[in-house]
Amino acid sequence: MKVALVHDYLTQRGGAERVFELLCKRYPDADIFTSLYDPQHSIDLGDRVVRTTYLQKIPNAPKYFKLLAPLYYSAFRSLDLSEYDLIISSSTTFAKGVRKRPDAKHVCFCHNVTRFLWDTKTYLREYTAYRRFYPLLEGVFQWMRQADLRYSQEPDLYIANSSVVARRIHQTYGKPAQVVNYPIDSNQFTFSDQKEDFYLASARLLSYKRIDVIVEAFNWLGWSLLITGDGPERETLQARAMNNIQFLGHVPDATRKQLMAKSRSVIVTALEDYGLVPIEANASGTPVIAYGAGGVLDTQVPGTTGVFFKSQTPEALHAALLKARTIPWNYRNIREHALSHFSETVFFESVDQVIQGVLGD
Known part of the structure; x- marks a missing residue:
């Protein structure tokens, strides 16, 4: 079985990236995909090859990755994952929208619904530099919300890190989500x-x-x-x-x-x-x-x-x-x-059971 691991962008190191790092260790032979990669500021993937999108060619794109938001859907849709039997995405935004073969399976570790689209006012309170552009951004966000809803239907199964995130996925995307609490080391x-x-x-x-x-x-x-x-x-x-x-x-x-x-x-x-x-x-x-x-x-x-x-x-x-x-x-x-x-052992016991259930459908 050929496995692809996909993450939104590897330009920082946070909780979502830590989970992706665990998945990379769990699947050492899987191919890794992301939109943008900055190895100096993200997780340590050793000598593994990280395949990126056309956005990587934009000067300083990893530094200003938030400004490229309207381009990510097309970037992920452009990835050719037709040779993979199982796609595991790690996403709060765009990676859930990758294409797959009709007979392949896609499991999405969804850390949250796309916050800047579905909780825009809260998001802009945290990023005050963008607040003055809100009238312009709202027009773009309306279009992006429709795209987010459309591409959210791609995964065969969502895994949420908590009950509250599972409810958001169901309320926003209309998809059920299985709760698997993320671990600590x-x-x-x-x-x-x-x-x-x-x-x-x-x-x-x-x-x-x-x-x-x-x-x-x-x-x-x-x-x-x-x-x-x-x-x-x-x-x-x-x-x-x-x-x-x-x-x-x-x-x-x-x-x-x-x-x-x-x-x-x-x-x-x-x-x-x-x-x-x-x-x-x-x-x-x-x-x-x-x-x-x-x-x-x-x-x-x-x-x-x-x-x-x-x-x-x-x-x-x-x-x-x-x-x-x-x-x-x-x-x-x-x-x-x-x-x-909340150990890694308990986490992967649950993950393996969920993925086997999907593959057995």
Whole structure:
């Protein structure tokens, strides 16, 4: 059986790219396709050949890949995948639209519906540089939404990383999706049941991450808070923070691993489609205090691995922090839950079962 692996673009390294990296390791003989490839800024594929589209020939295309959005559909449709029996795409946008033979199968790991098309206002809040072009963009987006709906019918099966993403796929594309929670590399995290007197937030400092809620709550409490990560909100957040809050910026993986293991709790205030940080915290034996919506509903057990709060407000987080102090956490059970549900072994057992089901149809 000849297998093709397809990803939207390999120009950055994020959660979607990490999943694609796992798929590449799982299928070492598969051919790899993407629209644009920048090996200096994306996942490590060793000496494997990465086949790209005509967009790769555009000067500086990997750097300005977002500006090429209207061209991606035609780029992926131009790929000749007629010799492949199984196509596995990894997509939040365009890769799901590749062509296949009528008798071939296409399984799409859909990390989300195309956000800039179906949640445009939220997307533009994060990318303010594009906001002033909204009147022009909306006309283009209307055309692209129709294309997105049309090409979303290409995959034979969708795999979603969480229940909330599965619902979006069904609501937007009219296609059912099977939920397979994405894994973490448990070897990258260390366990400790000796917690220190500080809390941790680990996130990019973007507006939708709602780090402002955490800062305000800890300003009231005066408890020690460490924040790792960087982003355009950092200066504003630091200006609002009291002396009990430290911004560490980007930290080495080894430092982050120790902080995860030693903190009292890791705090997540964003509405995440899935979210690996809560699972990473649990793999370190650390409970999570999280906004109770989105992906955490699939990964956390209230009272056992973490505490939920119902609104993205300092008041709600404040109450959850006080509640968490009253819970006699079993740190080993927290870690065991993460390892037994979100390891790479468990992930690929589920993936193999799903793909065999598709091939057996």
